[in-house]
Amino acid sequence: MTYDPHPDGAPDPGEIVWTRVPYEDDPSRGKDRPVLLIARTGDDLVGLMMTSKDHDRDIEQEARDGRFWFDVGSGPWDGAGRPSEVRLNRLITVHPVDVRREGAVLDRSRFDAVISALGEHLP
Known part of the structure; x- marks a missing residue:
């Protein structure tokens, strides 16, 4: 996994x-x-889905259901400026032609923190 925006x-x-x-x-x-987006694989990319829903309030239930989240804070990808989380244990294959728009670049320190947390939850 390489930071390469x-x-x-x-x-x-x-x-x-x-x-x-x-x-x-x-x-x-x-x-x-x-x-x-966290990596490339051939012509495709690998990503982690994001949400503005706060899962910290139901973290135990989410874990029981096999869903693990990591806070990345807010940024220009969310027009309302809401804090976001990434789901750590569900990798998404992204075909570049299916990307509707770029939202933002996540800064290096937050990207590295996500990758570090990801190691504990890879499927």
Whole structure:
């Protein structure tokens, strides 16, 4: 996993992009949401879905249900400036052609903190 954002209009690790994320229980359906890109794999990218829902209040239930989250704070990827979390134990394959728009670059220190936390929860 490499931090490698470039302001060139193409999605890169370290950037937050908006793309369709399939639902776990029905992959034929999904939701457009922000995704933190963390790596490249061939022509595709690997990302972690993001949410503005605060899971700290129900952290024990989330863990029982097999969902683990990490706070990344707020940034320009959320127009309302809400704090966000990334889900650590669900890797998303992102095809560059499916990226609707780039949201922002996550700063290096927060990216490194996510990668460090990710090691404990990889599927």
